[in-house]
Amino acid sequence: MVLRKPGKPLYEDPKAYRPIALLNTLGKLLSSMVADDLSHYGETRGVFPNNQFGGRPQRSTSDSMLLLTHTIKEKWRQKKVTSVLFLNVQGAFPNVVKEVLLHNMRLQAVPEKYIRLTELMLSGRKTRLSFDD
Secondary structure, eight states: OEEEOTTOSOTTSGGGEEEOOOOOHHHHHHHHHHHHHHHHHHHHTTOSOTTOOTTOTTOOHHHHHHHHHHHHHHHHHTTOOOOOOOOOHHHHOOSOOHHHHHHHHHHTTOOHHHHHHHHHHTSSOOOOOOBOO
């Protein structure tokens, strides 16, 4: 579904619209269950780096900011200059390369049933845009 953003002067501009993806409920439920299983798998096997906070249970933005502050102060105590660079990686790389994802899942010894399911979920996908007018 494509919705108009309120207050835009020109609706001929594609940026004046917001796409909303509508999935069926059963697909959302299955995706949520698989995501929980894979998260548990990764957490119990130490797959994720310690400094990854996004999408992990019991880790928040506050935790990442505390780690950043601690790291900066530690470097200052050592009389070192500290710089921080923030990147919007998700915005720069908004798509997943299916073959790379499946390869990385195999490297992490993810059970084959999840790899096959992921491959099926990422194959033959289509998007249809629906406008109100």
